[in-house]
């Protein structure tokens with residue numbers, strides 16, 4: 046009943062540009078793949094040398110009986126290693142362990158209209174949404190922001206849905222966000238995926254224009270980024286650096302620490318860890334207000350630290 | 360797994376219902392300790408648990424055929440026990456797929472599913488059903504997909520849409536409920552449909568449970584147990600039906616309490632649905648008389664202690680006040696004061712004669 050891991054096989058790799066690759070995965074066991082809806086992502090376990098990374102990638106097309114998941118991976122610089130591995134080492138036929146699709150960025154069937162805004166490789170989940178919403182006959186409009194040299198590439202990716210309501214804008218100033226949001230009909234939902242600065246700008250603008258929270262959606266992979274900090278492990282010794290784009294739990298796992306987890310979203314209580322020193326920044330829904338104030342516990346799947354160092358009873 | 364279905368049971372009027380020894384031993388007894396208090400008792404719905412009732416995604420037992428017939432009867436009298444709001448059509452197909460795949464995988468002797476692209480063939484042998492249809496096309500089924508498949512499953516089901524950081528009950532099939540109404544709760548948020556539950560709100564139980572449920576992931580279902588008591592093995596204790604079952608409560612006497620008073624346990628399961636992102640609740644009711652349960656010595660002792668020490672406001676909320684003393688007095692004969700082991704397992708393989 047609980048299906049956590051799947052073995053994926055790389056079926057195809059296509060180079061879209063010097064920094065973007067399209068990866069097609071299929072089931073390595075022959076069992077059918079679970080449904081991957083628009084907005085869903087999968088986490089893949091990548092073995093890079095002696096490090097194990099768990100990276101999340103959005104599906105770029107809904108997968109419902111197609112037997113494959115498609116992703117686009119950008120080579121980032123400096124990378125934690127995952128994207129270099131995918132670009133330089135991954136070959137067709139390779140088998141990767143991963144999780145079943147998880148959707149934290151779904152579309153809402155109540156919406157009168159769907160407005161999709163992407164920045165750079167943040168287009169990936171929006172490609173899936175565009176395909177699904179068009180097929181359902183829903184009202185949808187997409188705006189993609191791209192560096193000037195990538196306009197042609199994204200225009201090509203969007204070619205199957207070309208039209209007035211699908212536009213690629215080159216450069217940072219290419220889109221008048223305020224005008225775009227202001228002219229949307231009541232009951233529109235906006236979905237944004239891209240660099241944090243873009244998502245903050247869209248969210249801030251929408252809130253300022255009076256959009257209700259429930260109609261503003263941003264992709265986060267459930268990730269919980271923030272200021273980097275260091276975790277010291279009191280029992281096992283050693284220190285783990287938590288980077289700005291990973292959760293404390295991911296950093297612990299990557300360092301080979303056996304940390305329990307279940308929901309990975311700050312709700313179930315499974316990852317509860319005792320804090321011996323330092324000031325946690327609580328982002329969970331599990332601890333009570335008193336427990337949070339006491340500073341004695343932290344939920345590493347979502348929470349971070351206000352102090353540079355957190356000493357944990359691990 | 361081949362199940363011997365009891366086909367002649369009734370859950371009303373003459374009440375022809377009993378549990379076999381095997382059914383008693385697999386009962387999802389809800390009390391892990393001698394004392395009961397609310398808790399956010401959610402856990403992953405993994406295969407395997409203290410009894411066989413936890414072995415599959417959707418448990419099927421010897422009462423399956425009779426319970427499906429009872430559901431048919433309720434729906435004939437009151438079609439509004441099954442309602443799904445129009446925007447939940449994808450969730451309907453999600454539900455149909457999940458239940459069909461689970462039953463076919465877990466009970467291959469009784470259920471079979473063949474998929475040829477979108478053209479599916481479904482065989483339900485215990486109910487004698489064989490249908491060919493096109494997945495995604497409601498016209499190819501005799502009912503809408505949610506109603507079609509939940510007519511062939513034990514227990515109630517509700518469909519929750521997830522939006523604005525909340526869950527909205529936007530559909531359901533509800534014929535075996537403990538005194539609540541789908542028509543009344545339809546469209547409500549999580550806190551609204553739970554209404555006032557003594558102590559639970561102050562304890563923050565519902566806030567925590569909601570946060571957990573909002574994060575239930577596809578492929579990682581969750582479950583919990585809930586319980587109440589029902590006089591007679593009646594599945595349909597709906598508010599609509601109160602005039603029929605309400606008076607039952609006054610009929611309990613020291614002579615009949617052992618066989619008439621039933622523990623009603625709900626095995627609640629929570630599944631994230633992949634296409635709609637909706638959450639499916641399964642609310643599977645199990646009934647056993649207190650004398651049936653007391654054949655497991657540990658359960659007899661524990662049931663006595665739990666009922667005896669239950670806080671007054673909880674007893675009132677669960678509607679036990681009228682007959683609690685009679686039940687406690689009756690159960691005291693099964694309680695020799697010996698300690699009980701922690702957890703809900705019966706601790707025996709066969710029942711004493």
Ligand code: FES
Pocket residue numbers: 305306307308309310311312313314315316317329331344345346347
């Ligand atoms: S894993 Fe559930 S709270 Fe952290």
